[in-house]
Amino acid sequence: MHPILRGFLDKWVYPTGFIGPGVDFRLRQTERCLPLWDKLVLQAIKAAGTDLASGSDEYKAARARGGYAAEGPFMSLKQMSTQILSVEISEQPKYIDLQRMRARQIWDEVKHGQLHADVMLRGGFIKREEDLMDDPRANTQPKLSYFGMTAMFPHIHPLARAGQHYYNESMACLGIAATLSVIKDDLIRHQLHSQSAEELMHFMEGKYQIDAYALTPADQKPIEEVFDFLLRPWAPEPSRALGGSA
Numbered sequence: 704m705h706p707i708l709r710g711f712l713d714k715w716v717y718p719t720g721f722i723g724p725g726v727d728f729r730l731r732q733t734e735r736c737l738p739l740w741d742k743l744v745l746q747a748i749k750a751a752g753t754d755l756a757s758g759s760d761e762y763k764a765a766r767a768r769g770g771y772a773a774e775g776p777f778m779s780l781k782q783m784s785t786q787i788l789s790v791e792i793s794e795q796p797k798y799i800d801l802q803r804m805r806a807r808q809i810w811d812e813v814k815h816g817q818l819h820a821d822v823m824l825r826g827g828f829i830k831r832e833e834d835l836m837d838d839p840r841a842n843t844q845p846k847l848s849y850f851g852m853t854a855m856f857p858h859i860h861p862l863a864r865a866g867q868h869y870y871n872e873s874m875a876c877l878g879i880a881a882t883l884s885v886i887k888d889d890l891i892r893h894q895l896h897s898q899s900a901e902e903l904m905h906f907m908e909g910k911y912q913i914d915a916y917a918l919t920p921a922d923q924k925p926i927e928e929v930f931d932f933l934l935r936p937w938a939p940e941p942s943r944a945l946g947g948s949a
């Protein structure tokens with residue numbers, strides 16, 4: 704296991720203020736995630752090395768365009784509003800913590816998209832953010848649609864998002880840490896450091912939701928189904944900006 708993953712596990716995954724069936728369930732799911740988290744760290748380190756060896760600044764623009772397409776209002780409004788709507792009015796007293804964290808994430812993801820626009824602007828790759836509208840690479844991304852499906856399709860359990868937060872947002876944290884271990888460029892480092900605490904908060908939200916709320920088989924099932932979905936062999940990794948390959 705790579706030391707970056709080992710450190711993340713020791714610091715954030717294993718310590719918990721909870722005991723009981725939610726924690727037990729999360730640790731079982733963690734075992735399933737470990738090989739893919741480790742693979743992501745190695746891949747992010749390799750991708751960063753390839754970027755540095757390219758001898759050009761184009762990799763900075765490629766990362767920023769990929770991140771711009773995968774984050775921002777597009778992802779935020781589609782995914783977070785769907786998740787907020789998964790809690791019915793009568794369930795709000797039970798899930799008010801989840802609602803608040805998701806409301807916060809709407810802003811987080813919009814800001815994340817803006818950080819990528821800033822790399823493009825400050826790096827001199829574009830003159831105005833609007834220039835990105837002419838570039839398909841800043842507007843398309845290969846992410847799974849599970850949480851991006853229309854909010855009119857009420858198929859999602861209030862706790863399902865915890866699976867995505869736990870599995871994917873941890874990869875964002877790991878991808879950032881792995882990339883920072885290789886790339887010394889100020890523009891890239893500024894962008895990654897500006898986002899890293901928020902990725903960690905998103906991961907910790909998933910961890911908290913599972914530990915605190917996934918206490919019965921009925922509550923665990925929709926989360927486990929998300930892990931099943933995300934752990935499929937064809938499922939893509941995080942965007943290139945966060946250490947993935949696409």
Ligand SMILES: [Fe+2]
Binds near residue numbers: 774811812815
């Ligand atoms: Fe984000």
